[in-house]
Amino acid sequence: MTGQDITTPLVTARALAKRYGTKQALYPTDLTIPQGRVVGVIGANGAGKSTLLNCLLGLLPYDGELTVCGRTPLSQRASMMEDVCFIADVATLPRWARVGELVDWVEGMHPKFDRKAAIERLGRTNVKLNDRVKALSKGMTVQAHLAIALSINARLLVLDEPTLGLDIINRRKFYDAVISEFFDESRTIIITTHQVEEVEAILTHTIFIRDGRVTLDAAMEDIGERFRAVDVADDQAAALAVLKPIYARTVLGKTTAVLDNASADQLAQFGASRRVSLSDLFVALADAGPQGTVR
Numbered sequence: 007m008t009g010q011d012i013t014t015p016l017v018t019a020r021a022l023a024k025r026y027g028t029k030q031a032l033y034p035t036d037l038t039i040p041q042g043r044v045v046g047v048i049g050a051n052g053a054g055k056s057t058l059l060n061c062l063l064g065l066l067p068y069d070g071e072l073t074v075c076g077r078t079p080l081s082q083r084a085s086m087m088e089d090v091c092f093i094a095d096v097a098t099l100p101r102w103a104r105v106g107e108l109v110d111w112v113e114g115m116h117p118k119f120d121r122k123a124a125i126e127r128l129g130r131t132n133v134k135l136n137d138r139v140k141a142l143s144k145g146m147t148v149q150a151h152l153a154i155a156l157s158i159n160a161r162l163l164v165l166d167e168p169t170l171g172l173d174i175i176n177r178r179k180f181y182d183a184v185i186s187e188f189f190d191e192s193r194t195i196i197i198t199t200h201q202v203e204e205v206e207a208i209l210t211h212t213i214f215i216r217d218g219r220v221t222l223d224a225a226m227e228d229i230g231e232r233f234r235a236v237d238v239a240d241d242q243a244a245a246l247a248v249l250k251p252i253y254a255r256t257v258l259g260k261t262t263a264v265l266d267n268a269s270a271d272q273l274a275q276f277g278a279s280r281r282v283s284l285s286d287l288f289v290a291l292a293d294a295g296p297q298g299t300v301r
Contacts, residue, residue, distance in 0.1 A: 014076070016162050016194045017042050017062060021070035024057050031057045032218045034070060039211070041161070042191040046205050047198040048288060049215040055198040058215065059166050062196070063092060075161055088118055091160035092153070094170050099139045105150050106135035118159040127153035128189075145176050152180065156187050163188055165197045169204070177204055202285040212284060214291055221291045226284075233287055234279040235264050242276060253290030264290040 017039035024032040032054050039045055049055045060066040064079030064086065072079055077086035099108065105128065113121050126134065131149040138145060155163075156267055163184070169177040189195055199205055212229060214222035224232070238246050238261050246254070249272055251263035264282055265273070273279040283288070 016075055017196075018073045019070065019273060020072075022058075022072050023069040024061060024066060025069070030218055032061070032068075032236055033220075035220050037192060037213070037220075037223065039196070041194050043210050044185070044189060044195045044208050045197070045211045046202075046209040046284075047196060047213045047215060048200065048202055048205075048284075049198075050200055050292070053200075053215045053216055054218040055200075056166060057218070059164060059196070059198055063087075063090070063164065073231060080295055088116070089161040090164060091155055091158045091162070092164045092166070093155055094166045095168065095170060099147055101138075101140040103139055104135070105133055105137050105139065105142075108139075108150070109135070112154055113160070116158055120157045120159060124154050124157035127157060130140050144172060145179075148172065148176055152183050152187075156183070161193055163193065163195045167196065167199055168197070169199075169201070174204075181205070181208055191211045202288050203283075206284040209284075212296055214288060216292055222287075229284070229287065230281055232267050233264060233282040234268060234273060235262060235282045235286065236273055237262050237278045245275060253293055255293075 015038050017037060019037040021034040021036065022032065023030070023034045034141040035058070046059060047055050057066065062074055062079060064074075064259035067080060075086050075089040079086055092183060099227055109121060109124050109128075112119050112124075115187060125135075128150065131146070131153065133142065133146050133150045133153070137146075137150075139150070142150065149235070164262075165184070172180065181204070184195065197205055197209075209226055211225050212222060213220055222229075236246070238258055243261055246261065246263055249263075249265055249268055251265045253265040254261055256262075264287065268279075
């Protein structure tokens, strides 16, 4: 990927919004996604993840301003998609097709598809060009899908709930392959998912979305510094409330709280604090309601 200005963001959105009749599916949102990032767009089913993704891909009309890979998705979609690879479900391919036919079709459709690279990738798997998709196991289907998709010389890889239906082994292999064979300083990956635990280790940036609203937009290193969790007994509950935790849950006489930007001195009175996992933070912001939105 030589010759690219890696300082230019791949995605820039200003007041990006989407309404279906009376339903606001995506509230006005500002986003900047640089190159060389692995971005998780995380939310429950129906939260607005796919709406956001479909706007980025030029599949939906939208309000506001949006550029992806230097183009406007609605008016320059064909050109934009030359730099974008989109995978909605890695375990799904046309069951009646042969793998070699899929290679032929993608070569004819995508100007930046590298046929030689795809054949080489397939050669490192158990999948043969003459195999029909319906004869492949789920794991082999994933291998075939990835071998073809990752041979597109794209700048942006968009994955929409890509591992639904896969077992934990194939999910891990999928993400390992994506990171090792696609990701570099000039390329960006956007992953939408509600399975927080399986992507946390590979993310460099996280966007939480709930009911069409972005509730968190932050780099992973900032999240680790900003949010801390503490466990307190009942007699410390009043002191804890003064710090206005964004989330608190009491079970068996012990309260677990998540705090945003609390200082070490403030937390010292409660004993040891700890880093908040991404899944726990997601639950905290979801339960906190609109007032729990942080940026």
